[in-house]
Amino acid sequence: MSRTPKLVALVAAAALGLTGCSSGSSDSGARNEGGVTTLELWTHNGGNPTELAVNKKVVDAFNASQSKYKVKLQSFPQTSYNDAVTAAAAAKKLPCVMDIDGPNVPNWAWAGYLQPLEMPDGFFDKQLPSTLGTVDGKVYSFGHYDVAMSLVARKSVLAQYGIRIPTLDQPWTGDEFDAAVAKIKVGGKFAFPLDMGTAGTGEWIPYAYSPLLQSFGGDLVNRETYQTATDVLNGPDALKWATWFRGLITKGYAQQKSGKDSTVDFVNGKSAIMWNGSWAADAVTKKFGADVVFLPPPDFGKGPKIGGASWQWGMSSSCAAKDGALEYLKFSAKPEYYVAYANALGLIPANTDAAAKVPNFAPGGKYRFFLDLSQKDSVVRPVTPAYPYISSTFQKAVSDILAGGDAQKILDKAAADIDNNIKSNGNYEF
């Protein structure tokens, strides 16, 4: 007799709790109030005040230019941005407009988060090809800028050790590069002459290090079929890359885990040559002026290679105000905003019209080298929905290789894991 009221109460409580869970709006990312539709926009620039300011500028200008739509901006810290979007997608609460890291576009398009952008023909003619998120022939996203990785050094240091300054057409060979670093190490002025940014984690690892792998002749996945990584990730070329990379640590040229901020260390004279992105260009030029020289990466056999594709803007598939989102994206694609991003961040404007208007990137400009380097040597990360898994596996493989593990075993396991993942997802067919 005393058990029944407890049981009844328990069941009632559970039922009450569960009914609270079932309700939820099916429309996401937009609200209509009194004729003004408010669209949600998410960006990864939380904690990045410079870029966030430009984002806000574009949003404010759009809101002021018309009265039918109002865009509401919400920023997230970059490290947790992808997780936030994944969680929102699972809860069916994606915003209308959001930015996406370039290599994730195929995966998010395959997962059904994004819908293609219906822009008029020729709208993206002036766009740098690496900044367009094209999947299955449809454009899902476009970016305002691209970044170029390069070696950064000081002319005075290179001259001191009699090292040739490489050019875009005549980069260092792998052997030349090793010899140069060895000379600086022997000179004794720099404890670790080379800073490869090995403290970085996350997407930095494939972005910074897979181009070097590609220069050796390996790759993250077979780009003809995108269905296997065997032979490209664990073949003899990839092994050569792994041995070279770990060799930098054992020979004392670079630290296994570099300082937290490579740019700061370079500016403070802790390293002689730094492998970093063009976002650091302003800081080093400020300190060293004309002594700074930006160099192409070494040619390890298949030509110098750098990464490409950065953050791009797209529209979610569940957006309740599709027209508003398209309006906003068209508005933000005006050349003046490409110029704004390029000027604020020192990054390569992704539109050739805009590039002509930015003095640093116009022909003869201070940072024109990055634009030329990007056009000549950039390779995008594999355009496949398998990319997030490939990236995660490669990150672990690099971390283990740098720690001194058996490179062939590590690469074999990575390739096998990637193959298994692609197979277990039905080859990621659309």
Add this chain to the structure above:
Amino acid sequence: MYATATSQLVVRRVRARTARSRETLIGVAMASPAVVLLLVFFLVPVLLAFGLAFTNARLISPRPARFVGVDNFVTLFGDSLFWASLRNTAYFAVVVVPVQAGLALILALLVNAKVRGTNFFRTVYFAPVVTSMVVISLLWRFIYQPDGLLNHLLSAVSFGHWQGTDWLNNPDTAMPAIMVMSIWQAVGFHMIVWLAGLQTIPRDLYEAAALDGASGWKTFANITWPGLRATRTFILITITIAALSLFTQISVMTQGGPLDRTTTVVFMAVRTGYEQQSTGYAAAVSLVFFVLVLTVSGVQRFLTRDKD
């Protein structure tokens, strides 16, 4: 007269029964918010996760999840990363449980002494407990750097003979380094628990022992230690469960490296489930881990049961 007495008894019994059932109802009503929260946010998701372990669910996928039976478990038991994680978790628990419990007891005994300044020391030892583990991991990461505070200290103390090592990147020192940091952070909490236990031991027992001329060690072995039995059980079980669920430090400091020497079961589950988007596989890891922790706690509870 007899009837009135009986009816009075009946009325009294009914009134007692109504009062009791009203009390029960009130009790249930007061407990129901917590029970609802527990059910909805804990029990239901845990059961769903256990169900997920038998499917090939993905975090992001246009395809619905399919039932795959024990495939995930077969893959799991053949995965070298899982065994490495299990080994590291066991290593961490086996070292941290006795060391942390012992250190906390020593600190509690010291702090329990009736001297001035015990309040200050209590606060100092407890301060790391209330600091976020993420903050502590970041700070200790700087301390453990090759050119960090620890190596500078070692170099100074050994007059330059020993430069220390790259604590977090050396496969042999990475886990011990994390153990030291974890013990330092949590020892204050268990010190407080031991203190509470110590203060339940009647003072007159100690006075009697002093009168009998018992040495410090004999006092400890015959009065303090038996008196702490209940506290001992509690501390053993809580430290074990906390040690087995090691995650934050790994995620911030070493990300499972170097060479899988610091990966733990929870870290592996989070990485496969979230970063690699294989929710079904991660659910399998979690289910195996749940069974493991249940077994360990069960064994501990059995060994420390009241032998009446």
